[in-house]
Amino acid sequence: MxxxxxxxxxxxxxxxxxxxxxxxxxxxxxxxxxxxxxxxxxxxxxxxxxxxxxxxxxxxxxxxxxxxxxxxxxxxxxxxxxxxxxxxxxxxxxxxxxxxxxxxxxxxxxxxxxxxxxxxxxxxxxxxxxxxxxxxxxxxxxxxxxxxxxxxxxxxxxxxYDPKIHKQMHLTKDDLRKFSSDVVFIGHCMKRRLEQIEHLNRELNIDIKIFGTGWDNKDISQDTKSCFHGPAIDLNYAKAISGSKICLGLLNHEAKDEITTRSFEIPGCGGFLLAERSKQHLEVFKENIDAAYFSSKEELVEKVKYYLENKDERMVIKNNGHSIVKKGMYxxxxxxxxxxxxxxxxx
Missing domain, CATH: 3.40.50.2000 (Glycogen Phosphorylase B;)
Incomplete structure (x- = not known):
């Protein structure tokens, strides 16, 4: 009522x-x-x-x-x-x-x-x-x-997160061409985020896709710009997560963030959440059970490499994370x- x-x-x-x-x-x-x-x-x-x-x-x-x-x-x-x-x-x-x-x-x-x-x-x-x-x-x-x-x-x-938008998506062949990736990040370009993405791109020969705003700035390297595919809004956001093996949960360090909406949107879409380690993240998602975490650029590379090579473990964690948010309280x-x-x- x-x-x-x-x-x-x-x-x-x-x-x-x-x-x-x-x-x-x-x-x-x-x-x-x-x-x-x-x-x-x-x-x-x-x-x-x-x-x-x-x-x-x-x-x-x-x-x-x-x-x-x-x-x-x-x-x-x-x-x-x-x-x-x-x-x-x-x-x-x-x-x-x-x-x-x-x-x-x-x-x-x-x-x-x-x-x-x-x-x-x-x-x-x-x-x-x-x-x-x-x-x-x-x-x-x-x-x-x-x-x-x-x-x-x-x-x-x-x-x-919005369960009408942030849900597991069936991807067509055209969707797969647009949204499939090894690693995806969706969000605005910030200094720390740029450093993390650039380091990952240099160290591993993998398919990285970036959606959001600010990633086509004139000061950003061509290698990073080549990963940028514009905004991903509404169901395209869900498709970008559904199409990726690993979804990054990068924080806004200028605001001292410890958790963001994407921390819930990614598991809501059935994505594998690899996020920056923080107290609030750990309170919601158990490490290596519901999500995976990193605390440095070096650990980010290690975790991406590990979970790309260990699909079965990745699938268990992402399914657990999906169950956490689907309980409804988020x-x-x-x-x-x-x-x-x-x-x-x-x-």
């Missing part, structure tokens, strides 16, 4: 994004839901975001803040929600949240990203965070910063349901 309340969701309604996956999960919990795309205020880089807007976004200052406020309040007045869920509200200022609360609306902030990452914790966000009724975080390393900024009612939720519908239960909204 759905909760007899109305929720307005403010976030990036981007096809294939985790934000859209969370909205879809929330829409199945509430009697009525309404998505408002935050890109109306802060467009994607390739669809109208100017350098001026990018600077405003990073600093949390300028006209873009009032534009965000006007869009949110306009849509709230149209929809009249009981709850406003703000997914990544780094341009939603303190005054906007205060006005929403005056309307007797419960205001929730959620982000799957660490606020320690560059640009994620700007002036606007730091001043606003204390006004939210609830703050949902997914990164354990962020707790002190939330407390420092006087956040109230902090709820921890794990990263997740799907977006399950995670969102648990968050809502913690909010005591039933009354």
């Amino acid at each position: 759905k909760l007899n309340k109305k929720i307005l969701y403010y976030g990036q309604i981007t096809w294939g994004s985790t934000s859209l996956q969370r909205y879809n999960a929330l829409s199945n919990i509430f009697f009525s839901s309404y998505p408002v795309d935050s890109r109306r205020a802060f467009p994607d880089k390739k669809s109208g975001r100017s350098i001026f807007k990018s600077i405003q976004g990073r600093l949390g200052l300028g006209p873009i803040i009032s534009i965000t406020k006007n869009i949110l309040l306009q849509e709230v007045n149209r929809f009249n929600p009981d709850i406003v869920w703000i997914d990544g509200g780094f341009l939603v200022n303190q005054e906007t949240i205060i006005e929403l609360k005056k309307l007797n609306i419960t205001v929730i902030h959620y982000t799957p990203d660490s606020i320690l990452a560059p640009g994620m914790s700007n002036l606007c966000f730091r001043k606003a965070i204390k006004e939210y009724n609830y703050v949902v975080k997914t990164k354990t390393q962020d707790l002190n910063l939330y407390k420092k900024n006087k956040a109230k009612n902090i709820i921890f939720s794990q990263q997740g 799907s977006w519908p399950s995670l969102m349901s648990d968050v809502i239960k913690n909010l005591n909204l039933e009354n």
Whole structure:
């Protein structure tokens, strides 16, 4: 039975994004839901975001803040929600949240990203965070910063996956040509990730495929660029994992990440997860039972070589990892349901 309340969701309604996956999960919990795309205020880089807007976004200052406020309040007045869920509200200022609360609306902030990452914790966000009724975080390393900024009612939720997208895929001959590989990584190019991929590519003569963004930068070597195949979105993401023997779970070290959504998406698709060794990874997936791990570029090469040569062991581990996530507690519908239960909204 759905909760007899109305929720307005403010976030990036981007096809294939985790934000859209969370909205879809929330829409199945509430009697009525309404998505408002935050890109109306802060467009994607390739669809109208100017350098001026990018600077405003990073600093949390300028006209873009009032534009965000006007869009949110306009849509709230149209929809009249009981709850406003703000997914990544780094341009939603303190005054906007205060006005929403005056309307007797419960205001929730959620982000799957660490606020320690560059640009994620700007002036606007730091001043606003204390006004939210609830703050949902997914990164354990962020707790002190939330407390420092006087956040109230902090709820921890794990990263997740979408069972409608992240599933084992049957690949056609055409799919196999596009997506089969020895090793795959899907994600944005970052310094540490680039070093890891380049080292692996130099040391082993294997088929490496990279999907994501930033891997065609002019400063990247031609050898690495030859591995890059553009973005892999929605079911193509699942196909890229299903088509690879080993799927890398590389972390964002700038944000001090210990686990990411791909940590769950890879096993969800039935992929073999070879991830960076971390406390949170080890808490979810037992080493050499549910996933494999590495802590250095050298160990990465060793593990890739070993598991390419030991298919039977690789298959047992990947099947175990798939079973862990398929228990349901890490799907977006399950995670969102648990968050809502913690909010005591039933009354």
